[in-house]
Amino acid sequence: MTSSTGTKSLFAAIVGRPNVGKSSLLNALIGEKLAIVTSKPQTTRTRITGVLTRGQTQFVFLDTPGIHQPRTKLGKRMVKTVEETVDDGDVTLMVFEPYGELTEAEADLVREIRASRTPAFAVINKTDCLKKDADLQTRVQFLEALGAFQKILGVSAAKREGLDALLDLLEGCAAPGPHYFPDDAYTDLPEKAIVAELVREKLLLYLRDELPHGTAVSVERFHEREDGGLIDIEVTIFCEKKSHKGMVIGKGGAMLKKIASAARADCEDFLGQRVNLQCWVKVKDDWRDNDFYLNNFGFRQ
């Protein structure tokens, strides 16, 4: 904890339905590839903390899984994580698409925000996709009518537009107090957890349909060689069915090789060192509905 006079800090929970761009917004705000981003909904499974220190103010962002109607125990834990994160934050940022009706899960969350004492802002993301400028105002009016948000603003996480205005707004809510992380930190996640997420991102990118949602990644070994030149990492990819294991490995091991080599490149970028990455695939039947495995993989109860 850094304590000095004049410092301020703020915890902001980023919530919203799957695929609205919460992780993209977090990455754009802190300027690092921290939360994995894919075009598939429900990419983020746990809460991810991103840290940004700007001048005297430290912003701590809590990214969350997309809110949805859960079908598995994993899904239920994901939704619970969102509710807890809203309670933990000083401010809630609820992210919306620029068009479309609210989903049932979104409407429920808006109701919770309205009832909670935590101030909330609505962030309309993907403004680069607006068909005409006036559509932003229409969306602002639609969200204003919900009566839950103190302020509504548009951003494009992809084009990094509107972010300074969002940070200025948040700065106004920051309370005098110490910084909770070193000023050059950008996350509280351990390196191993980020490596596991980078591998999972590749599963989401290369495997089709529902299959990647039934996978979990666990880093079994993370060892930096003494000469400092290389990090040996061993990762196990767990799938729910034997047939899925075959698909992850692919013909002659081709798919696993593609996943591992793309993940290795990202790990090297992130760790700033050469990486020797070994990936293994194992089957754990229906782990998403098994409390023992969920605890083992580190999903919050």
Ligand SMILES: Nc1nc2c(ncn2[C@@H]2O[C@H](COP(=O)(O)OP(=O)(O)OP(=O)(O)O)[C@@H](O)[C@H]2O)c(=O)[nH]1
């Ligand atoms: N055009 C456009 N696309 C965006 C923007 N922000 C995010 N996206 C895309 O939207 C998709 C979802 O982005 P994510 O950041 O993974 O969304 P998320 O809300 O974290 O998703 P979950 O983890 O499923 O809850 C990706 O394909 C992004 O590239 C934006 O500002 N503009």
